[in-house]
Amino acid sequence: MLEIKDINVYYGAIHALKGVSLTVNDGELVSLVGANGAGKTTVLHTISGLLRTTTGEILLDGINLQKVPASSIIRMGLAHVPEGRHIFSRMSVEENLRMGAYIINDAKQINDNLERVYHHFPRLKERTRQLGGTLSGGEQQMLATGRALMTNPKILLMDEPSMGLSPILVNEIFSIIQQLHASGITILLVEQNAKKALAVADRAYVLETGKISMSGSAGTLAEDDRVRKAYLGA
Amino acid sequence: MSTFLQTLFVGLRLGSIYALVALGYTMVYGIIRLINFAHGDFIMVGGYTMIFTTPVMIALELPIWASVVFAILVCAIVGMSTELIAYRPVRKKGTSMSALITAIAVSLFLENLAQAIPQIGPNPKVANQIFSAGGIRIVDVTLDWTTMLTIGISVVVMVVLYQFTQKTRIGRAMRCVSEDKSASILMGINVNRTIVLTFAIGSGLAAIAALMYMAQYPKVYTTMGALLGLKAFVAAVLGGIGVIPGAMLGGFVIGLVESFTTSYVSSSMADTFVFLILIIVLILKPAGILGKNMGEKV
Ligand SMILES: Nc1ncnc2c1ncn2[C@@H]1O[C@H](COP(=O)(O)OP(=O)(O)O)[C@@H](O)[C@H]1O
Ligand SMILES: [Mg+2]
Numbered sequence: 001m002l003e004i005k006d007i008n009v010y011y012g013a014i015h016a017l018k019g020v021s022l023t024v025n026d027g028e029l030v031s032l033v034g035a036n037g038a039g040k041t042t043v044l045h046t047i048s049g050l051l052r053t054t055t056g057e058i059l060l061d062g063i064n065l066q067k068v069p070a071s072s073i074i075r076m077g078l079a080h081v082p083e084g085r086h087i088f089s090r091m092s093v094e095e096n097l098r099m100g101a102y103i104i105n106d107a108k109q110i111n112d113n114l115e116r117v118y119h120h121f122p123r124l125k126e127r128t129r130q131l132g133g134t135l136s137g138g139e140q141q142m143l144a145t146g147r148a149l150m151t152n153p154k155i156l157l158m159d160e161p162s163m164g165l166s167p168i169l170v171n172e173i174f175s176i177i178q179q180l181h182a183s184g185i186t187i188l189l190v191e192q193n194a195k196k197a198l199a200v201a202d203r204a205y206v207l208e209t210g211k212i213s214m215s216g217s218a219g220t221l222a223e224d225d226r227v228r229k230a231y232l233g234a
Numbered sequence: 235m236s237t238f239l240q241t242l243f244v245g246l247r248l249g250s251i252y253a254l255v256a257l258g259y260t261m262v263y264g265i266i267r268l269i270n271f272a273h274g275d276f277i278m279v280g281g282y283t284m285i286f287t288t289p290v291m292i293a294l295e296l297p298i299w300a301s302v303v304f305a306i307l308v309c310a311i312v313g314m315s316t317e318l319i320a321y322r323p324v325r326k327k328g329t330s331m332s333a334l335i336t337a338i339a340v341s342l343f344l345e346n347l348a349q350a351i352p353q354i355g356p357n358p359k360v361a362n363q364i365f366s367a368g369g370i371r372i373v374d375v376t377l378d379w380t381t382m383l384t385i386g387i388s389v390v391v392m393v394v395l396y397q398f399t400q401k402t403r404i405g406r407a408m409r410c411v412s413e414d415k416s417a418s419i420l421m422g423i424n425v426n427r428t429i430v431l432t433f434a435i436g437s438g439l440a441a442i443a444a445l446m447y448m449a450q451y452p453k454v455y456t457t458m459g460a461l462l463g464l465k466a467f468v469a470a471v472l473g474g475i476g477v478i479p480g481a482m483l484g485g486f487v488i489g490l491v492e493s494f495t496t497s498y499v500s501s502s503m504a505d506t507f508v509f510l511i512l513i514i515v516l517i518l519k520p521a522g523i524l525g526k527n528m529g530e531k532v
Contacts, residue, residue, distance in 0.1 A: 050416055074422040086417035088410055090526070099410055102403070103422040147421075 001026045001186050002047070002155055007056035009046050016042045018210040024155065024188050029181040031189045031197035031218060033231060034207035040190040041083050043207070044157045048080045049073045060155070075103055079153035083160045085144040089133025093124050096132050096143055100150030117146040120176070138169035145176065155186040162193050174200055194231035198222040206231070241497040247381045247450065249489020250388030254443040255466030256473065256481035257395065258436035264412040264476035265432045266325065268333050272316055272340040273440060274463015278348060279312050280305040280441030281454040285359055305441040313437025314430050316340055322426070348456040358455035361448040384446045391442060392482050399478060408432055412476065468512050474525025483523055487511070
């Protein structure tokens with residue numbers, strides 16, 4: 001479904017991604033793990049068009065995303081839950097969710113999607129009129145995820161959904177990710193919490209200072225000595 | 235009592251003009267965090283457009299208000315061009331300081347360009363005839379209907395604008411872009427187009443303000459927007475820049491302070507009081523009366 005071939009990304013003189021390639025197949029949950037500053041967010045931003053590559057290719061079902069304007073990429077069936085949630089703090093929960101369906105014109109379809117999201121996240125339904133900025137961290141993460149689901153995306157990019165959450169909420173978020181995966185959504189998950197990310201994923205990639213250093217089935221990587229030492233604290 | 239009432243209405247009338255201009259500053263600031271110094275000059279553009287198009291409308295036997303619509307369109311186009319030609323390229327490359335300097339440059343450019351046009355020149359033009367020609371008689375009673383109309387139109391415009399930002403798709407997109415540009419892109423919002431549209435609306439409001447200003451002071455000159463713009467900017471800051479109801483509130487506060495000072499203290503003290511109020515409010519509430527602390531999010 002998603003195929004990234006040999007991309008290089010620069011921030012001015014900083015060479016942030018050095019020939020990264022990765023693939024996410026239909027229905028898969030793929031984790032991208034790596035230390036802080038490795039370039040994980042940069043990978044997701046490049047897929048979403050917030051950043052542009054100098055070389056390489058990003059194909060979504062064969063379509064080259066580099067030729068698609070950033071604000072049109074969501075129309076290709078790709079939704080992105082950004083790092084730090086980026087919810088609209090001065091809008092209500094429901095307004096935030098409706099913004100997620102900005103590209104949809106059919107009111108009935110929007111309402112159906114809204115009901116579906118509320119079904120996934122009953123806690124949001126209890127807070128439809130609350131301002132986004134007044135939600136707790138976990139609720140904000142649910143809102144950002146729900147907002148991304150408002151277009152029924154084929155593929156979901158998630159950037160550090162567990163960041164800054166209490167252990168109970170981390171478990172809750174990961175179980176939501178598993179549910180979404182089970183419901184057939186393809187997911188590319190970026191996490192610093194490598195243990196959890198490997199536990200839920202089908203396959204995984206390890207990113208080190210802008211390069212993919214290892215890849216394989218999540219189970220195999222979780223057993224790998226180097227991964228255990230560097231990322232699993234073993 | 236009659237002095238009080240009259241002063242009140244003068245203040246509200248003045249305030250509605252400030253409020254409309256302040257909206258232009260606040261909308262643009264809200265969306266790109268830029269103080270659009272050229273905004274005051276859009277009033278001048280609107281004023282001259284009406285002066286020059288009114289005879290044309292009369293000749294074509296079109297209603298006079300058609301020249302107001304035309305002025306709104308011209309101001310909107312000038313505002314959009316300013317964004318496209320001057321601000322956007324600078325925003326891509328430069329810092330917020332270079333954007334600010336560009337805004338001052340656009341302001342000076344518009345004023346000098348106007349002076350260079352032979353039909354405009356440096357001398358003020360009297361705008362009286364467009365109102366008498368249009369049959370809007372300025373009756374000299376305490377509550378003349380120009381005052382009522384000025385306040386009424388401005389309140390209607392503000393209510394419509396507020397509902398527009400709250401309830402419509404484009405209005406919501408504007409609020410999103412003003413809060414978080416990258417998240418807006420992820421929602422599928424065309425950020426650049428939304429910014430251009432914001433300029434169009436804010437600048438169009440300047441034309442309406444020009445109409446009301448000319449109904450009060452029937453004179454048009456190339457720097458007419460400078461002081462009016464400055465006071466409206468103060469109004470926007472006072473109410474909380476970036477916040478739409480704040481601009482309306484700030485506009486009315488400044489209009490009332492000005493008219494009551496003029497009436498009960500002295501007209502030469504009016505501006506002093508306006509700035510005094512600004513300083514006091516900013517000390518007590520740095521973000522303005524209705525201002526929320528809007529951190530610069532990228
Ligand atoms: N806007 C930016 N300007 C300059 N350098 C940046 C910017 N964003 C990220 N970087 C640098 O690029 C590298 C990768 O960052 P990032 O993709 O955010 O890493 P991760 O998400 O894995 O923590 C880091 O060295 C970071 O400092
Ligand atoms: Mg990151």
